[in-house]
Amino acid sequence: MKNSRYRGRAGYRNQRGRRYLREVSSLIGLFTSASCAVLLAPIFHRYLDIEKTLALSNNNDNYDGIMSLSENSKNExxxxxxxVARNEGKSISFGTPTENFISIGNFKSQDVNFKIATLLALTTAQRAQTLTKLNLNYMDTSSKTVVFTMNCLQKTDRTGRINQNITLDAYKKKELCPVYTLKYYLKATKKLRKDDYLLVSFRTWRKISTSTLARWLKIVLTSSGIDLTKFQAHSFRGASTSAAFSAGITLDTIMKTANWKSAKTFKKFYLREVEAKGGVKTCKKKFINAVLSV
Incomplete structure (x- = not known):
C-alpha cells in the first residue's frame, strides 16, 4: 500500500513539466521520509530539492507559485x-538490542515514582521516614540486589546504634521486581534529579518529605479501590509483615526486616488476625518472595 502511494504521487507529479511549489515540496518530504529504508535514496532528490529552493526564492516564498521541472528532476x-517498490531496502535487524534507551518524552514519572515507592514500602517493611532517607551515595548494586547503608539515626535508634542496612532483592517477575524498577527509575531520572536521595519529587526533582511519600502511598491505595477510612500509608508496613508471617517467614526475619526491637510491637498490632486463623508453619522463603507472591 505504501509503495503504491509513493509511486502514485510521484507519477502524478512527473506527468507535467510545471508544478505548484507546494506539490513539489510535499513530494520531497515524502522522499525524505522514506530515505532511511531505500538504498541510495539520499542522492536521488538533490536536483529536485535545489530547484525547489531556487523557485521558492523567485516566487517570494509563495508555495502557490509555479516551478518548472528540469530533466534531472524528472529523472530523479x-x-x-x-x-521504491523493489525489495532492495535496507535490512531491519530484529536481534537482541545492545542497549536499551528510555525516552523521557514517554516517561510517566508520576507513575514510576508511585510504583517504586509502593515496592519499597512492601518489600522492606520500613517506615516512610526511613524510605525518604535512602541515599544514592550509600547504595551498592549488583544484578540481584541493591543495598542501602543508613547513615543517620531512625525513629527507634539511639546514639551508638545505627539502623541496619536495607536490602532489596530481585524478584522473578520483572513488573514486580524492586531491583529492576529502581534501576529503571534511576536511569530515567538521571538527567532530571537535583538530589542524591533516591526518592525525588516529579515536579522539583528534589528529595521528598515523609508526608509526600505518605500521600503517594495513599494515592496507590485509592487507585486500588482500598478504603482510606480503614487503611493509611502506614498500613503497607503491617500488610507486608503480616503477609510474610502468613507465608511462613520466621518472626526473627520479620523483626530484622522491619527493624523492630521487640516482638511485642508486631504481635500487638499485626499478628492477631493471623493467629486467629490457627497459626502458620515456618519456611525458608525470602521476605520479598513471601510478600509479592500473595
Missing part, C-alpha cells in the same frame, strides 16, 4: 517510481 522522480 522516475528513479523513485522504479525503485
Amino acid at each position: 522522480i522516475l528513479w523513485w517510481i522504479k525503485n
Whole structure:
C-alpha cells in the first residue's frame, strides 16, 4: 500500500513539466521520509530539492507559485517510481538490542515514582521516614540486589546504634521486581534529579518529605479501590509483615526486616488476625518472595 502511494504521487507529479511549489515540496518530504529504508535514496532528490529552493526564492516564498521541472528532476522522480517498490531496502535487524534507551518524552514519572515507592514500602517493611532517607551515595548494586547503608539515626535508634542496612532483592517477575524498577527509575531520572536521595519529587526533582511519600502511598491505595477510612500509608508496613508471617517467614526475619526491637510491637498490632486463623508453619522463603507472591 505504501509503495503504491509513493509511486502514485510521484507519477502524478512527473506527468507535467510545471508544478505548484507546494506539490513539489510535499513530494520531497515524502522522499525524505522514506530515505532511511531505500538504498541510495539520499542522492536521488538533490536536483529536485535545489530547484525547489531556487523557485521558492523567485516566487517570494509563495508555495502557490509555479516551478518548472528540469530533466534531472524528472529523472530523479522516475528513479523513485522504479525503485521504491523493489525489495532492495535496507535490512531491519530484529536481534537482541545492545542497549536499551528510555525516552523521557514517554516517561510517566508520576507513575514510576508511585510504583517504586509502593515496592519499597512492601518489600522492606520500613517506615516512610526511613524510605525518604535512602541515599544514592550509600547504595551498592549488583544484578540481584541493591543495598542501602543508613547513615543517620531512625525513629527507634539511639546514639551508638545505627539502623541496619536495607536490602532489596530481585524478584522473578520483572513488573514486580524492586531491583529492576529502581534501576529503571534511576536511569530515567538521571538527567532530571537535583538530589542524591533516591526518592525525588516529579515536579522539583528534589528529595521528598515523609508526608509526600505518605500521600503517594495513599494515592496507590485509592487507585486500588482500598478504603482510606480503614487503611493509611502506614498500613503497607503491617500488610507486608503480616503477609510474610502468613507465608511462613520466621518472626526473627520479620523483626530484622522491619527493624523492630521487640516482638511485642508486631504481635500487638499485626499478628492477631493471623493467629486467629490457627497459626502458620515456618519456611525458608525470602521476605520479598513471601510478600509479592500473595
